[in-house]
Amino acid sequence: MIRAVVVDIEGTTSPTRSVREDLYGYTRERLPNWLAENSSTAAEPVLAATRELTGRADADPAEVAEILRTWLDSDVKAEPLKTAQGLICAEGFRGGALHGEFFPDVPPALTAWHAAGFALYVYSSGSVRNQQDWFAFARGGSLSELISGYFDLTTAGGKRESSSYTTIAGAIGLPAERILFLSDHPDELDAAVAANWRVVGLARLGEPNPPRPPHRWVDTFADIDPTDRGGMVFEARYRRGS
Incomplete structure (x- = not known):
């Protein structure tokens, strides 16, 4: 779970x-x-x-x-x-010159997941400081109160290295199979899976990284249900061949 x-x-x-x-x-x-x-x-x-x-x-x-x-x-x-x-x-x-910009489906999904008892974390190549500011100064209102922690290249390691996900799991204090990772980059999903994490890929219109099997892909957080068999999705419209 x-x-x-x-x-x-x-x-x-x-x-x-x-x-x-x-x-x-x-x-x-x-x-x-x-x-x-x-x-x-x-x-x-x-x-x-x-x-x-x-x-x-x-x-x-x-x-x-x-x-x-x-x-x-x-x-x-x-x-x-x-x-x-x-x-x-x-x-x-x-x-006031900069604001965190989010896809419209993201704030309501994060709010709902947080209310449901899921711990939410951020892992980005941007510095922890940038991440914190991105969420704290989000356009439309702060999202930082939803986030339990942040990880970057310094605190966790490279995003395409499976050891980074092992490090994060240790810091979070959960078994790997109880963590769901959401990313648009197939190589990052591969690395997380190698560390025994659950993953779902985001294939949003206009974004540069194309989806790649064997991962499940969606185009909105609204299609992700973390309570459903450990991060399964309602539909996977971006699977190759579908």
């Missing part, structure tokens, strides 16, 4: 476009000044980690900004970039 539901953000709870255009755009514009102005404080670990990853020990803040911008444009899931993005965007969320 499912006891916890873990959700991805980009392409699953929220449009990919809103993440990449809003968060990425806000970060890209502000990276150079933020690194230069905070090089001895908040930006120091970001500078150090980027220099280490690239082998460019002498890179100044301007050079690091260009490296991070290149990673951002290529959607590289690098920890120093995600850390910088979380810190930079925190100001945007609090100032």
